[in-house]
Amino acid sequence: MSTQIVLPIDRAGLVELSKTRQEPQWMTTLREQALELAGSLELPKLEKTRIDRWNLASYGTYKAAAALTTLEQLPESAKSLLQNEGQGHPENLLVQKNSGVVYNSISDELKQQGVVFCSLEEALNSHSELVQKHFMTVVSKDENQLTALHAALWSGGVFLYVPKNVEVNVPIQALFLTDDAEASFSPHVLIVAEQHSSVTYVDNYISEGNLNHLVQNGVVEVVAKPGANVTFASVHNLNDSVTDLTYRRAVVENDASIEWIVGEMNFGNAMSDTTTILKGNGSTSDAKIICVGTADQKLNITTRAVHFGKSSDSNMITRAVMRDEATAIINGVTKIEHGATKANGEQTEKVLMLSPKSRGDANPILLIDEDDVTAGHAASVGQVNPEQVYYLMSRGISKAEAERLIIYGFLAPVVSEIPLEQIQSQLQHLVERKLGQ
Incomplete structure (x- = not known):
């Protein structure tokens, strides 16, 4: 199989690019070998x-x-x-x-x-x-x-x-x-x-x-x-x-x-x-x-x-x-x-x-x-869990807020482990953004 079928780049172009970037010869050779492998190897087989x-x-x-x-x-x-x-x-x-x-x-x-x-x-x-x-x-x-x-x-x-x-x-x-x-x-x-x-x-x-x-x-x-x-x-x-x-x-x-x-x-x-x-x-x-x-x-x-x-x-x-x-x-x-x-x-x-x-x-x-x-x-x-939602609503919390709290509690064991406070905050923001809260 030609490597050009895998990607719109040929071996000569790859070598020239590596040399233009002044990479050591071992890296140029590795890139060549890898591109050749890409033409024969299959995609990974993922579960389901x-x-x-x-x-x-x-x-x-x-x-x-x-x-x-x-x-x-x-x-x-x-x-x-x-x-x-x-x-x-x-x-x-x-x-x-x-x-x-x-x-x-x-x-x-x-x-x-x-x-x-x-x-x-x-x-x-x-x-x-x-x-x-x-x-x-x-x-x-x-x-x-x-x-x-x-x-x-x-x-x-x-x-x-x-x-x-x-x-x-x-x-x-x-x-x-x-x-x-x-x-x-x-x-x-x-x-x-x-x-x-x-x-x-x-x-x-x-x-x-x-x-x-x-x-x-x-x-x-x-x-x-x-x-x-x-x-x-x-x-x-x-x-x-x-x-x-x-x-x-x-x-x-x-x-x-x-x-x-x-x-x-x-x-x-x-x-x-x-x-x-x-x-x-x-x-x-x-x-x-x-x-x-x-x-x-x-x-x-x-x-x-x-x-x-x-x-x-x-x-x-x-x-x-x-x-x-x-x-x-x-x-x-x-x-x-x-x-x-x-x-x-x-x-x-x-x-x-x-x-x-x-x-x-x-x-x-x-x-x-x-x-x-x-x-x-x-x-x-x-x-x-509808029982958890019902319990929180019985304490005066809206259904939407109750579901939000349950979701964040579900994710908390990971979010709380982020080693930087600003990254924790960013991840919290991304969760809110993705879930439309």
Whole structure:
């Protein structure tokens, strides 16, 4: 199969673009190989979701982005996400607009500690060996057509490196904005936390205008070395003219931890897969995911923990609220490999449906190949409890307000865990916006 059938870009054009951007030879070669793979690999097979029926043809083309002279040039929807608790814009911030990074800042204090926070494109030159060591190793380019296309076409992105024993006490923030239907939008986030380091990273994805079914094909890779602690919070709020496809994955080594906090607040079709590979003994993973579906959205949200390490621990909580004719497939997968003795895996998936035409499927899956472990799951799908509404109304609360309070209570276990107050507020606002409250 010709790669030109997959995307309107040929191998020669891809190589020339890579050279124009002065990428190292190993990246040019990787892009070539990935584009060739994209021509032969299939789309991922998702549980109860025919992703092959989605409009996945519009990737746009790479367009160089002009740097921002001031953050005031951003739209109001973007600026509202960048406030630093009333102290102006945060010091440690990266902004990608369409194909490229247009703003990047890092405090002198973090620089002196050896922290690297820059665009992945910049890191290809300034930290090439470090990037090469980890890029597309947590998520492989040959997994399926989407990962291959991402490896071939990614641009912009984030590289965050935290040296050994460094504790970053302030959140590192990134904003990804798309407003050009002709420009590619496939950022790659690579986070490497060395031994006994800690960091909190927060990002937001937003869009402006009619983007004509543009595809956001993003990948997140997190490497948590022994004893490292990483908190990763992300809110996706792309409009209904964008299809959002995202793989997030972490490899967690001995006594290291990853905390995922994800808000899937898109208005278009979306697929996300958030996976932790618990490679090390004593490694831990905690994932809290919420999503809200409206109109005729189709959502496929998977959270996964794969245990290899002894005494490893994972916990997953997913909450989904569906209205109108939206459909959500919520998958929780706990896999405990042979040899992962004393591992513990817990998961809960709950779907709340606000319309008789909406649909939510919760699929808890336990795959256990070891005897000396503990694991459990819980799942529920249902509508707002009329007895709860009646009770609140008997206390003088209107029916609409009663339903609103029940919905927010349903989502609270995740919303309350967002590590930044302004992101919590933003997520609350997005829930209100999507549910028309």
